[in-house]
Amino acid sequence: MLERIRKAHALMDVACEAMGREINIMEVCGTHTVSIFRNGIRSTIPENVKLLSGPGCPVCVTDQGYIDIVIDLAQRDDCIIATYGDMMRVPGKNGSLETSHRENVKVVMSSEDALEFARKNPDKTVVFVAVGFETTTPATVVAVEQAKKEGLKNFVIFSGHKLVVPAMEALLSGMNNKIDAFLCPGHVSIMIGSQAYRPIVEKFKKPCVVAGFEPMQLIEGIAEICRQLIECRADVTCLYDAVVKPEGNLTAQKLVAKYMEPTDGYWRGLGKIAAGTLALKAEYAEFDAMKRFGIEEIPAEELGGCRCGEILCGLISPPECGLFDKKCTPDTPVGPCMVSSEGACSAWYKYGRRQRR
Amino acid sequence: MCLAVPARIIALTGDKAVADAMGNHWNIRTTLTPEVKLGDIVLIHAGFAIAQVDEEEAKNTWQLFAEIAELEEQEKHKDSPL
Numbered sequence: 001m002l003e004r005i006r007k008a009h010a011l012m013d014v015a016c017e018a019m020g021r022e023i024n025i026m027e028v029c030g031t032h033t034v035s036i037f038r039n040g041i042r043s044t045i046p047e048n049v050k051l052l053s054g055p056g057c058p059v060c061v062t063d064q065g066y067i068d069i070v071i072d073l074a075q076r077d078d079c080i081i082a083t084y085g086d087m088m089r090v091p092g093k094n095g096s097l098e099t100s101h102r103e104n105v106k107v108v109m110s111s112e113d114a115l116e117f118a119r120k121n122p123d124k125t126v127v128f129v130a131v132g133f134e135t136t137t138p139a140t141v142v143a144v145e146q147a148k149k150e151g152l153k154n155f156v157i158f159s160g161h162k163l164v165v166p167a168m169e170a171l172l173s174g175m176n177n178k179i180d181a182f183l184c185p186g187h188v189s190i191m192i193g194s195q196a197y198r199p200i201v202e203k204f205k206k207p208c209v210v211a212g213f214e215p216m217q218l219i220e221g222i223a224e225i226c227r228q229l230i231e232c233r234a235d236v237t238c239l240y241d242a243v244v245k246p247e248g249n250l251t252a253q254k255l256v257a258k259y260m261e262p263t264d265g266y267w268r269g270l271g272k273i274a275a276g277t278l279a280l281k282a283e284y285a286e287f288d289a290m291k292r293f294g295i296e297e298i299p300a301e302e303l304g305g306c307r308c309g310e311i312l313c314g315l316i317s318p319p320e321c322g323l324f325d326k327k328c329t330p331d332t333p334v335g336p337c338m339v340s341s342e343g344a345c346s347a348w349y350k351y352g353r354r355q356r357r
Numbered sequence: 358m359c360l361a362v363p364a365r366i367i368a369l370t371g372d373k374a375v376a377d378a379m380g381n382h383w384n385i386r387t388t389l390t391p392e393v394k395l396g397d398i399v400l401i402h403a404g405f406a407i408a409q410v411d412e413e414e415a416k417n418t419w420q421l422f423a424e425i426a427e428l429e430e431q432e433k434h435k436d437s438p439l
Contacts, residue, residue, distance in 0.1 A: 132359070
């Protein structure tokens, strides 16, 4: 193992020398962000290799407008809000789902739990807060399919599902981007397959390396990126091939494609991303919360003073935000990057203060 | 949020399964991995098996989770006078 680490570090050193400047690698996976901190990886790599925490946490990129609509729906007595626990503390304009203290807000572990609320409460409409990346979307779609099969009329989803690759493309198209390569997410890649990153490699000539979550995978992932940069090439490389196939999970992809389609939607900090959000297809409108409640569009709103947006784009690191560790802490989060334990700000707060740089 | 935990399928009827992860039992669905069989190890995310994993990969992850749990336990007691 030591030999592998030595080899990886040697590659990083050569890359720094060859590039003669900072190398900026963006990870697009909240679990990577946390694992990098937990294992102290930042402190072991050369100073010129910078790891940027990108939009890898679906809670963090869920825009304020979406959260406000969920909080509004929670005020209705004829609704039950079924949500993954991660969303409870995300602040909206006036508080969060948690501070709304509404008894009709229920935390679920899976979409199946949400369906169960619908079966047991036929006089209420159950709104499933459908957030998450490609890893999580299939679970929502299976629930819609099941509701259709059972003829459940009181189950709808409010889709905030997001697609990772369009966001990566939007980041690279940004004027200020300084990204040299991506460390691609592990579990998203199980679903979409490592070949899903091919357009990024071809169009933008940026290395895309899929890694798992163990420290060795992360270190070797960074080293593989360095190797490609030294050799002036950009490829898709998968180090997590124990579970990630080039084509991904085809069963899940087919299911999602049957029920949902990409649409333009807001991401916190990144703005409107073309084809970056998933919506239910028109023929399944009866399961769409937006249609059921006549919600025309999700408005774009931002939290004043919060710089989560710039952090997600890799333009600044959390300590550069004036609110960080002052007004904004995990106990009193202002922005979603502090709310979610996988958010860049929360990880910096918890682990980074000892190893900040 | 995209966390996934490896677990062994210890009961399977149609696409409904019970999976064991480090002694914890979960009711899960195998809808997304129709090829899995009883005894297989799968990665579970939000109540669904999303991929099959081999024994070694699963053991590595279980070990990692155990270490994290231990560290968090230590962290919790760090400031405690007890």
